[in-house]
Amino acid sequence: MSKFVKSATSKYKFGAHMSTAGGVSNSVQHAYDTGCNSFALFLKSPRKWVSPQYTPEEIEKFKKLVKEYNYDPLTDILPHGQYFINLANPDEEKALKSYDSFLDDLKRCESLGIGLYNLHPGSSLKGDHPTQLKQLASYLNKAIKETEFVTILLENMAGTGNLVGSNLEDLNTVIDLIEDKSRIGVCVDTCHTFAAGYDISTAETFQQFWDDFDRIVGLKYLRAMHLNDSKAPMGANRDLHEKLGEGYLTLKFFHLIATRYKFLKKIPIVLETPQDNDDGYGEEVDMLEWLETIPADSDLSKNDEFMEKYQTLQKNGAKSRKEQMAKFETKKKKPAATKRKAAGKDIISQMAKKSKK
Ligand SMILES: [Zn+2]
Ligand SMILES: [Zn+2]
Numbered sequence: 001m002s003k004f005v006k007s008a009t010s011k012y013k014f015g016a017h018m019s020t021a022g023g024v025s026n027s028v029q030h031a032y033d034t035g036c037n038s039f040a041l042f043l044k045s046p047r048k049w050v051s052p053q054y055t056p057e058e059i060e061k062f063k064k065l066v067k068e069y070n071y072d073p074l075t076d077i078l079p080h081g082q083y084f085i086n087l088a089n090p091d092e093e094k095a096l097k098s099y100d101s102f103l104d105d106l107k108r109c110e111s112l113g114i115g116l117y118n119l120h121p122g123s124s125l126k127g128d129h130p131t132q133l134k135q136l137a138s139y140l141n142k143a144i145k146e147t148e149f150v151t152i153l154l155e156n157m158a159g160t161g162n163l164v165g166s167n168l169e170d171l172n173t174v175i176d177l178i179e180d181k182s183r184i185g186v187c188v189d190t191c192h193t194f195a196a197g198y199d200i201s202t203a204e205t206f207q208q209f210w211d212d213f214d215r216i217v218g219l220k221y222l223r224a225m226h227l228n229d230s231k232a233p234m235g236a237n238r239d240l241h242e243k244l245g246e247g248y249l250t251l252k253f254f255h256l257i258a259t260r261y262k263f264l265k266k267i268p269i270v271l272e273t274p275q276d277n278d279d280g281y282g283e284e285v286d287m288l289e290w291l292e293t294i295p296a297d298s299d300l301s302k303n304d305e306f307m308e309k310y311q312t313l314q315k316n317g318a319k320s321r322k323e324q325m326a327k328f329e330t331k332k333k334k335p336a337a338t339k340r341k342a343a344g345k346d347i348i349s350q351m352a353k354k355s356k357k
Helices: 026-033 056-068 092-112 129-145 168-176 190-195 203-216 250-259 278-291 304-316 318-332 336-355
Strands: 013-017 038-040 116-119 151-155 184-189 222-227 268-271
Touching: 013 278, 026 038, 026 056, 026 278, 038 268, 056 092, 092 116, 092 129, 116 222, 129 151, 129 168, 151 168, 151 222, 168 184, 168 203, 184 190, 190 222, 203 250, 222 250, 250 278, 250 304, 268 278, 304 318
Parallel strands: 013 038, 013 268, 116 151, 151 184, 184 222, 222 268
Antiparallel strands: none
16 A cells, blocks of 8 residues: 555545656656656657667557556646757757757657646747747647647746746736647746746735736646746746745745646646655645645634744745845845856756755
8 A cells, every 4th residue: 555545525626746757657656656746747758869669569568557446647737848959949950959858758658648748848949039939839739730639838937038938918918829729738837937926925916917917828728737836036037946834935835836726626736846765755645735735814813834844844944944035145246147057957957956865
């Protein structure tokens, strides 16, 4: 018996990014053993352009486990694209190389019966930003025509300027250019949102963010979330995920996630927090399901159990938050050019570490 149980009572699809070590089907077993109601995975090595195709046996095993553990492959599984895929790259050769890997990913999804796929929308680099957004959209249109059913989700980003998706307007611009709108959506990453400068940390400002999202992008395009706290302060443009409750978003924010919004009930909400092993994710999923049981409008400051947890977690992350605040203060004094470079690097080093485990 595993330590964690896949919840039959939670109204939300809380889950986490799972390892595929030993074969893609192992992610399903890990997800189940971790008590996940949804999960993410890499379809191939996140650090190599080309990987061997799945064997028919591996595909069968994946589908069998998905069925056995009662995951809906069209809505509960959210593969993550490779970070170096950049369909907005003004260098044509590099963009084409990205496209090949991207299309291969989408075909892998369909071979496994998976209905969603998460993509970092890339960077216009030194190109003209609006032109590169059009290029990105044309590659997405092409890929949609070359596949059958998988929906591509563009993830919002933590950076500024030429990093596509650092604001809601970019996402809207690209979606507007997609011919088959039933095959495009958005994945909102809570850490990225906050780091990009959207204040989502209180009930009022988070509501404001969803209002803005609905006005600019459209809530119907929200098809998944990545749930992470943020090591860096708001507007720092740093993609630094933190364990839930230990960062600047705090446990109060995750209580809002677990209680307030009906439209979050149907979509995968996937953890990408820094953990040493899957048990860490299992504990966070359990914690979210516990937060779900605390009524939305209750006075949290009078809830001893909540406040104790809140303070313990904030204390765990205090040193790290302080370090990042100091870096943010220093960076604010530097010219903009150095700021931009930093944005893409953080996540690559974080995930390189992760894929080793
Ligand atoms: Zn993410
Ligand atoms: Zn990230």
